[in-house]
Amino acid sequence: MSTIVDFNKVSTAGLESSPVAEALAGLRANEARYFMNKYKHEFTVVPASESQETLEYVERVLKEERGIEFAARPLETSRFQVENINWAFVFYEDGLAVNVLYTVDDPKKRAVGFKLSEGMEVPKELEEKKFKFARQKSKLAGTIRGSFFVIKGEY
Numbered sequence: 001m002s003t004i005v006d007f008n009k010v011s012t013a014g015l016e017s018s019p020v021a022e023a024l025a026g027l028r029a030n031e032a033r034y035f036m037n038k039y040k041h042e043f044t045v046v047p048a049s050e051s052q053e054t055l056e057y058v059e060r061v062l063k064e065e066r067g068i069e070f071a072a073r074p075l076e077t078s079r080f081q082v083e084n085i086n087w088a089f090v091f092y093e094d095g096l097a098v099n100v101l102y103t104v105d106d107p108k109k110r111a112v113g114f115k116l117s118e119g120m121e122v123p124k125e126l127e128e129k130k131f132k133f134a135r136q137k138s139k140l141a142g143t144i145r146g147s148f149f150v151i152k153g154e155y
Contacts, residue, residue, distance in 0.1 A: 002044040005032035010140060014047060014076050020095040023117035026141035027097050028076075031089065033140065039082040048074035048090070058090045061100050061112060061155055068125050072096060085109075095120035102155060110151035118142035 003014065007029040012021040015028070032043035048055055054077040062068040072094040079088045081104075088100040095117030103109040114126060116133065118141060126147070133145040 001050070002046045005029060005043045005045055007033040007036065007140060014045065015091065017073075018075065018093045018095060018117075020117045020119045023119050023142060024091060024095045024097070026138065027095075027115055027117045027144060028091055030138045030140045030144065031097070031099075035082070041080065041082050043078060044080075045076040045078045045089075045091070048077055051077040051079070054079040054088050055090060057155070058088050058098060058100055061151065061153075062098070064153060065112065065151055066129060066149060068129065070096070070098075070123060070125055072123065094123060096123055100151070100155075102151065107154075111148045112151060113148040114146060116145040118144070 005028055010025050010029045012025040015021045015024050018024050035041040035043045055074055070092060072092040074090050075093050076091045077089060084104045086102045086104060090098045097115040099113045101111050101113065114131065116122065122133065131147040133147045136144045136146060138144055
């Protein structure tokens with residue numbers, strides 16, 4: 001069952017098992033606010049146990065592009081299209097949010113983004129790949145650290 005993420009009243013519903021649940025909820029709400037402000041799109045999430053297809057898609061892109069397989073348990077996913085962009089998100093128990101941005105008509109604008117909730121360490125799977133993380137301040141999520149890579153394959 002999908003749930004609309006409310007960015008006015010941040011809730012940890014669905015993320016309670018995370019050691020950084022408050023920060024992860026803020027990160028999820030930050031994404032919801034972005035999509036509402038930029039695209040007038042309501043950001044909805046589904047428990048990972050109910051969205052195997054989205055989870056497998058994101059895992060496939062990560063594995064085929066960079067050999068990344070996260071040990072952390074996925075809690076929620078989101079998948080939708082706005083304008084010409086397909087989006088897929090996975091929110092992990094350790095506080096990591098992964099998104100796949102995949103433009104339908106422009107192979108130059110396809111990427112995987114990583115965002116780390118405030119208070120979490122860089123996952124060893126990303127440390128090993130030597131990603132550099134930029135910092136971003138958010139009223140909803142505190143300090144978010146983020147990185148990305150460009151997708152080269154077809155998915």
